[in-house]
Amino acid sequence: MDIKEIIQPENMVYHKPDLLNDVPMHYCPGCSHGVVHKLVSEIVAEMGMNEKTVGVSPVGCAVFAYKYIDIDWEEAAHGRAPAVATAIKRLWPDRLVFTYQGDGDLACIGTAESIHALNRGENITIIFINNAIYGMTGGQMAPTTLMGMKTATCPYGRDAKLHGYPLKITELAANLEGTCYVTRQSVHTVGAINKTKKALRKAFENSMQGKGSSLVEIVSTCNSGWKMSPEKANKWMEENMFPYYQLGDLKDTTNQ
Amino acid sequence: MKQELIIAGFGGQGVLSMGKILAYSGLIEGKEVTWMPAYGPEQRGGTANVTVIVSDEPISSPILSSYDTAIILNQPSMEKFEDKVKPGGTLIYDGYGINNPPTRKDINVYRIDAMDVAAEMNLIKIFNMIILGGYLKLHPIVEIDSVLKALKKTLPERHHHLIPQNEEAIRKGMELVK
Amino acid sequence: MADQEITLMKGNEAIAHAAIRCGCDGYFGYPITPQSEVLETLAEQKPWETTGMVVLQAESEVSSINMVYGGAGCGKKVMTSSSSPGVSLMQEGMSYLAGAELPCLVVNVSRGGPGLGTIQPSQADYFQSCKGGGHGDYRLIVLAPSSVQEMADFVDLSFELAFKYRNPAMILSDGVIGQMMEKVVLPPFKPRRTEEQIKKEAPWAALGRDKNRKPNIITSLELDPSVMEDINIRLQKKYAQIQENEVRYEEYMLEDADYAIVAFGSAARIAKKAIELARGEGIKVGLLRPITLWPFPIKQVAALKDKVKGILSLEINAGQMVEDIRLAVECKIPVAHYGRLGGIIPAPDEVVDALKKMM
Numbered sequence: 001m002d003i004k005e006i007i008q009p010e011n012m013v014y015h016k017p018d019l020l021n022d023v024p025m026h027y028c029p030g031c032s033h034g035v036v037h038k039l040v041s042e043i044v045a046e047m048g049m050n051e052k053t054v055g056v057s058p059v060g061c062a063v064f065a066y067k068y069i070d071i072d073w074e075e076a077a078h079g080r081a082p083a084v085a086t087a088i089k090r091l092w093p094d095r096l097v098f099t100y101q102g103d104g105d106l107a108c109i110g111t112a113e114s115i116h117a118l119n120r121g122e123n124i125t126i127i128f129i130n131n132a133i134y135g136m137t138g139g140q141m142a143p144t145t146l147m148g149m150k151t152a153t154c155p156y157g158r159d160a161k162l163h164g165y166p167l168k169i170t171e172l173a174a175n176l177e178g179t180c181y182v183t184r185q186s187v188h189t190v191g192a193i194n195k196t197k198k199a200l201r202k203a204f205e206n207s208m209q210g211k212g213s214s215l216v217e218i219v220s221t222c223n224s225g226w227k228m229s230p231e232k233a234n235k236w237m238e239e240n241m242f243p244y245y246q247l248g249d250l251k252d253t254t255n256q
Numbered sequence: 257m258k259q260e261l262i263i264a265g266f267g268g269q270g271v272l273s274m275g276k277i278l279a280y281s282g283l284i285e286g287k288e289v290t291w292m293p294a295y296g297p298e299q300r301g302g303t304a305n306v307t308v309i310v311s312d313e314p315i316s317s318p319i320l321s322s323y324d325t326a327i328i329l330n331q332p333s334m335e336k337f338e339d340k341v342k343p344g345g346t347l348i349y350d351g352y353g354i355n356n357p358p359t360r361k362d363i364n365v366y367r368i369d370a371m372d373v374a375a376e377m378n379l380i381k382i383f384n385m386i387i388l389g390g391y392l393k394l395h396p397i398v399e400i401d402s403v404l405k406a407l408k409k410t411l412p413e414r415h416h417h418l419i420p421q422n423e424e425a426i427r428k429g430m431e432l433v434k
Numbered sequence: 435m436a437d438q439e440i441t442l443m444k445g446n447e448a449i450a451h452a453a454i455r456c457g458c459d460g461y462f463g464y465p466i467t468p469q470s471e472v473l474e475t476l477a478e479q480k481p482w483e484t485t486g487m488v489v490l491q492a493e494s495e496v497s498s499i500n501m502v503y504g505g506a507g508c509g510k511k512v513m514t515s516s517s518s519p520g521v522s523l524m525q526e527g528m529s530y531l532a533g534a535e536l537p538c539l540v541v542n543v544s545r546g547g548p549g550l551g552t553i554q555p556s557q558a559d560y561f562q563s564c565k566g567g568g569h570g571d572y573r574l575i576v577l578a579p580s581s582v583q584e585m586a587d588f589v590d591l592s593f594e595l596a597f598k599y600r601n602p603a604m605i606l607s608d609g610v611i612g613q614m615m616e617k618v619v620l621p622p623f624k625p626r627r628t629e630e631q632i633k634k635e636a637p638w639a640a641l642g643r644d645k646n647r648k649p650n651i652i653t654s655l656e657l658d659p660s661v662m663e664d665i666n667i668r669l670q671k672k673y674a675q676i677q678e679n680e681v682r683y684e685e686y687m688l689e690d691a692d693y694a695i696v697a698f699g700s701a702a703r704i705a706k707k708a709i710e711l712a713r714g715e716g717i718k719v720g721l722l723r724p725i726t727l728w729p730f731p732i733k734q735v736a737a738l739k740d741k742v743k744g745i746l747s748l749e750i751n752a753g754q755m756v757e758d759i760r761l762a763v764e765c766k767i768p769v770a771h772y773g774r775l776g777g778i779i780p781a782p783d784e785v786v787d788a789l790k791k792m793m
Contacts, residue, residue, distance in 0.1 A: 050645075052642040054640050063655065070643070072640035072649050073640055073650075074507040074508070075534075075651065075654075077503070077530050080496070083501045083503075084507070086501055086504065087488075087508075087512065090490065091459055091510045092508055092510075113496075113497050116492075116493035116497065279442060283617055289615075291614060291616075292610065292613070292615075293613055295468055317706060318614050318616075321783040
């Protein structure tokens with residue numbers, strides 16, 4: 001088969017989602033963001049919502065999400081994405097509105113906005129990328145940094161006496177009356193990616209059906225920040241992150 | 257015609273609502289009015305006061321340094337506002353709870369024991385209307401009819417049956433002023 | 435006609451009623467004295483059942499202003515209101531709104547500071563409103579109402595200017611105008627804009643990408659300094675245009691005046707009374723009242739230097755606008771300041787004394 005044949009539609013077994021722009025991403029090789037972007041692009045198109053979706057990007061590595069997914073976006077101030085999304089969804093109830101936030105954005109500076117948007121049951125989806133570190137600013141401690149984990153601002157390892165404990169904000173969210181679906185997933189294997197796609201689809205559908213807030217946490221790697229190869233980072237995540245941030249649904253009231 | 261007045265007393269005495277009804281009555285007659293309260297926690301239990309201006313001309317400042325009339329319903333307000341009545345102006349006070357009556361000789365002082373009368377008539381809740389009646393006898397800046405219309409506007413529907421009592425209180429206040 | 439009914443209400447209530455009537459799509463706010471009646475009145479009026487306006491009590495002023503950002507970014511006519519400490523919390527959001535060029539209305543019913551300060555009236559937020567407040571080179575369009583009627587009228591005017599220039603607008607009021615009741619004729623009802631109208635008037639809005647256009651991105655971020663400089667230059671051109679076209683002011687008894695008081699908002703009301711008193715004593719004094727604090731009526735104030743012997747800047751603060759007055763008259767005539775602080779409101783006779791002292 002030559003190249004011309006290979007790219008014939010009938011021979012294609014995989015292609016880039018239409019909504020994923022053909023521009024180089026600034027994400028590091030091995031980063032989880034690219035995979036999640038791809039899933040979001042696929043789901044929006046599969047739901048037929050290309051023209052009815054507004055994404056809210058955060059401050060953090062995903063600040064430029066708007067360059068990569070070909071939909072309308074509002075870029076929020078650090079931590080305020082759930083407030084921004086609240087207004088968009090309330091003012092345009094027939095739109096699909098989601099936020100895409102990291103651990104610092106969602107679980108530190110924006111804790112109040114996250115908890116209250118979820119508690120009000122806003123019909124939005126919060127996509128929460130938890131890689132236990134501040135990637136964009138160069139590897140500082142995050143609210144979700146594990147005990148003993150070394151970062152630029154806890155170079156001797158996270159110490160409860162100095163820094164407190166890693167925040168399980170997703171468990172908190174599961175206890176709020178306003179949330180209908182709270183789940184923790186990952187994208188480090190094909191199986192995990194498929195599960196995450198299902199979770200995101202469910203969350204988006206919940207928000208369009210007015211069922212309340214959905215939170216999809218995706219436990220992710222930051223191989224640059226963790227100073228590891230992508231492969232090693234995945235292994236480290238499995239061994240260290242998953243025991244503390246256990247995967248699976250924490251709450252699902254949508255089938256009741 | 258222009259009347260610049262201050263109504264001052266304790267929170268809960270109906271100081272703000274008396275001012276509001278007076279301002280509304282002026283509005284109904286097509287006059288210019290302002291109602292400026294001292295707002296905040298003062299309203300609750302502490303002293304409350306409101307500046308009301310009713311005028312045929314546009315009103316400049318809603319905040320004043322001196323008043324044509326002061327209606328004073330407690331001792332702290334007496335201390336604060338007796339001096340602020342313009343020479344030749346009017347000071348109306350309820351004797352109830354006033355230990356040191358006004359001493360100025362260059363103003364017209366009227367005592368209305370509205371609290372006592374209201375207790376006798378079982379109209380404690382609208383004792384402020386007795387005071388208002390007394391004021392309107394001295395300064396008929398609005399018609400009683402307008403006051404009744406204002407009451408209808410400002411009172412919630414469920415309290416409209418109390419309007420005749422309010423009228424009675426106003427008329428009683430007019431009788432009391434000498 | 436019901437629309438034209440004269441009614442008696444507080445400045446704060448007038449803001450709420452005017453918002454509903456002018457086709458506002460959303461209000462996001464947080465309680466704080468002395469402006470809570472705005473949210474209370476909206477909650478009581480339930481406009482979501484009539485015009486469809488969204489009313490939401492947010493978890494903080496930080497959240498309120500970011501909801502305004504969200505709502506403005508998707509093309510809607512949205513607003514918030516607060517008082518000084520709450521408006522301080524909003525400053526980051528204001529800078530983002532200005533940077534992303536989003537039209538919206540922020541009402542400040544200001545009170546005395548600094549810090550938690552007092553709940554009593556003050557005009558000490560002039561600098562914050564007119565000189566930035568948040569970070570970066572930006573301007574807000576700032577309107578200063580001096581009556582309950584203007585509180586009502588300036589809501590629609592603010593939205594009009596905000597959308598005309600894609601810029602946040604502010605109503606800088608204070609506890610006097612917010613809490614006092616006066617006669618007001620509410621503006622007539624105007625329907626909220628339809629989706630088609632919004633798409634036409636705000637083609638930049640992020641409300642879902644139509645097939646035939648590129649995505650709309652609402653952001654203030656640009657990491658390339660040369661592009662960011664161009665954006666800033668464009669913003670400055672816009673501000674120059676606003677300065678040129680949108681100055682609003684009122685002149686009162688200036689024709690024969692030997693002295694002028696410059697005052698805005700509630701202080702202008704006190705000034706008018708002081709002028710009445712001073713003229714009673716034979717002092718010829720008039721008032722120039724800036725209605726837009728930014729753009730400041732520079733030319734009108736500058737013209738006073740050939741007309742009067744001195745200017746008294748009456749402000750309920752320690753002297754903020756006085757700096758702009760001195761700049762405008764290039765210090766060619768004496769410019770004095772009189773003000774009270776901490777929630778004390780200057781009485782008209784004090785102003786007359788200050789005027790005499792300057793003479």
